[in-house]
Amino acid sequence: MDRNFIWPAEFDRHAAVWLAWPGNASDWPGKFAPIAWVYGEMLHTLSRAGETVRLLVRDARQEAAARRVLRDVGADMGCITFFTAPMNRGWTRDFMPFFVREGGNVVAVDCAFTGWAKYPDHALDNAVGPAVCRQRGMEVVPAIHHGRQVVLEGGAMDGNGAGDVLTTEECLLDAAVQVRNPGFSRGDYETVFRNYLGAKNVLWLGRGIAGDDTHGHVDDLCRFVSRDTVVLCREDDPADANHRPLAENRERLLGARLADGGRLTVVDLPMPRPLVFRGQRLPASYANFLIAERVVLVPTFNDPRDRLALGILAELFPGREVVGVHAVDLVWGLGTVHCLSHEEPAA
Numbered sequence: 001m002d003r004n005f006i007w008p009a010e011f012d013r014h015a016a017v018w019l020a021w022p023g024n025a026s027d028w029p030g031k032f033a034p035i036a037w038v039y040g041e042m043l044h045t046l047s048r049a050g051e052t053v054r055l056l057v058r059d060a061r062q063e064a065a066a067r068r069v070l071r072d073v074g075a076d077m078g079c080i081t082f083f084t085a086p087m088n089r090g091w092t093r094d095f096m097p098f099f100v101r102e103g104g105n106v107v108a109v110d111c112a113f114t115g116w117a118k119y120p121d122h123a124l125d126n127a128v129g130p131a132v133c134r135q136r137g138m139e140v141v142p143a144i145h146h147g148r149q150v151v152l153e154g155g156a157m158d159g160n161g162a163g164d165v166l167t168t169e170e171c172l173l174d175a176a177v178q179v180r181n182p183g184f185s186r187g188d189y190e191t192v193f194r195n196y197l198g199a200k201n202v203l204w205l206g207r208g209i210a211g212d213d214t215h216g217h218v219d220d221l222c223r224f225v226s227r228d229t230v231v232l233c234r235e236d237d238p239a240d241a242n243h244r245p246l247a248e249n250r251e252r253l254l255g256a257r258l259a260d261g262g263r264l265t266v267v268d269l270p271m272p273r274p275l276v277f278r279g280q281r282l283p284a285s286y287a288n289f290l291i292a293e294r295v296v297l298v299p300t301f302n303d304p305r306d307r308l309a310l311g312i313l314a315e316l317f318p319g320r321e322v323v324g325v326h327a328v329d330l331v332w333g334l335g336t337v338h339c340l341s342h343e344e345p346a347a
Contacts, residue, residue, distance in 0.1 A: 001195035003141070005100040005107065009161030009224060010291045011317075013346040015106070016081075017046060017292060020056035020090030020128075020340070021066045027089055027333040034329045036065070040073040042297055042337065045323050047076035049294040054344070056083050056092070056128065083132050088115075088124045091335060092342040093219070094153035095125040097133060097140065098197060099344050106347050108133040108140045109196045111152040116214045117178040143196045150192050151180040155217035155339055157193075160224040163200030163259040165193055170207045170216030178215040201259035205252055207245040209233065209271075211281040213334035220285045222249065225267070225316045228258060233287050234268040241281075242271055269312060272303040275331065282331045288338040289313065296320050299327035299336035 022039060025032040046053055057063040063082050070077060094116070097108035110130045115122030130140045143150040158166040172180060172189055181188070186204070193199035208216035222232045232250055235242040253266050275284040286309035289298040296317050300306040306324060314322040327336040 003102060003195075005102055005109065005196055005198045007098060007100045007159050007161065007165070007197040007199070008345040009159055009227070010343055011225065012161050014051065014293050014343050015346045016052040016054045016344045017290070018054045018056065018092045018096055018342040018344060019043065020087055020092050021058075021062055022090055023058050023062060023087065024089045028329065031329050031332050035333070036069050037073070038326065038330050040069045040075065042325055042341075043070055043080065044073045044075045045295055045297060045325075046292055047079035048074075049292065049321070051079065051292045051294065053080045054083060054132075055080055056085055056087065056090070056132070058087055059084060083135070085128045085132055086124045087128055088121045091125075091339050093155045093339045094214075095122075096129040096154065096342040098152075098154065098157075100197065101345060101347070104347055106138065106345060108138050109143050110140050110149075111143045112149040113153065114151050114180065116153065117151070117180050118213070141196075143192060145184075145188060145192050145195075150196075152192070153214065153217070154342060155214060155219045155335075157197070158218050158223050159197065159199070160227045162227050163198060164203060164224075165197060165199045165201070166203045166205065166218050166222055166224065166230070168205045168208055168216040168218050171214065171218070174215065201257075203253065203256050205249045207248075209245070209283055209285055210241040210274075211283040211334070213283070217339075219288055219338045220283050221246065221287055222253070223287050223289070225291075225313075228262055229265040229267060229316070231267045231269040231287060231312070231316065233271050233285055235271045240271075240274065246271075267312065267316065270305045270308055272301040272305050275301055275328070277332055283334055284327070284331050285336075286313075288336045290337050290341045290343070291317070291320070292343070294320055296322045297325050297337045298322060299330065300324035301328055301331070302326075
């Protein structure tokens with residue numbers, strides 16, 4: 001690759017945030033009805049803060065339904081643009097391209113989406129991202145390595161915009177469970193990250209959190225909040241399934257170096273108490289927040305630790321309003337705010 005791509009940090013300037021209106025009831029079995037109102041809450045907060053939202057809908061009927069909800073919650077419709085495309089689900093974090101900068105332009109790096117290497121109904125989602133990006137006149141570049149398109153979801157990665165990226169071994173290097181790219185080694189991935197995301201340094205964490213349907217997405221446990229600072233989830237109960245993996249990840253980060261040779265500052269973010277529905281442990285995590293231009297949307301879980309998490313993030317984002325989004329119903333879909341959204345950086 002002779003391109004000079006730079007993957008901006010989420011806390012960098014935005015052109016827009018992409019969302020897809022919920023339309024697959026099987027993602028929230030028995031709890032689908034309230035999900036539209038959670039979307040309404042997110043879109044109200046984003047639009048009232050001046051964030052441009054590009055909203056994917058399946059057809060005119062769904063657009064009309066979305067408009068009714070958005071009018072009811074008082075969203076600023078002048079900030080919301082609709083795009084029509086067929087979809088299987090709506091998790092834009094994972095099926096939209098990685099948006100990178102090259103010179104003064106934003107380029108869409110298109111990685112294949114295979115339903116987290118788990119669900120067979122993913123072909124429509126896989127096609128959405130490049131289609132709507134071309135519709136907007138954006139260059140789309142397929143991520144190719146060893147002659148095939150790389151499978152990579154946005155939730156598997158996080159970056160600081162300065163060449164450092166985070167990911168997990170559980171998600172990308174497990175050779176038996178939810179294998180995205182059979183035969184890929186650590187070196188193969190690092191080459192892909194260098195060629196298409198401008199990565200100079202890869203910080204490999206170990207395992208993700210309990211209940212994560214994606215098998216280790218990093219956006220449920222660790223996020224960059226500035227060039228040299230991350231928040232990392234912490235579980236103090238030694239009997240909890242998350243205690244040891246998160247403690248091990250903390251040790252890795254404290255011993256890590258950034259691309260410029262500096263050390264990371266690691267800020268502890270609490271975990272909510274275990275959230276279980278119908279006997280299933282859910283991936284409830286405050287780390288699944290979205291950083292927008294003027295606000296940070298943080299999932300909350302009717303938990304005493306909600307206030308603590310919001311307070312920690314408010315101190316880390318002094319120029320942005322930190323807003324909680326009720327996610328007890330949302331997380332039954334096995335993802336929350338960050339999983340559903342995908343920022344597009346400004347040129």
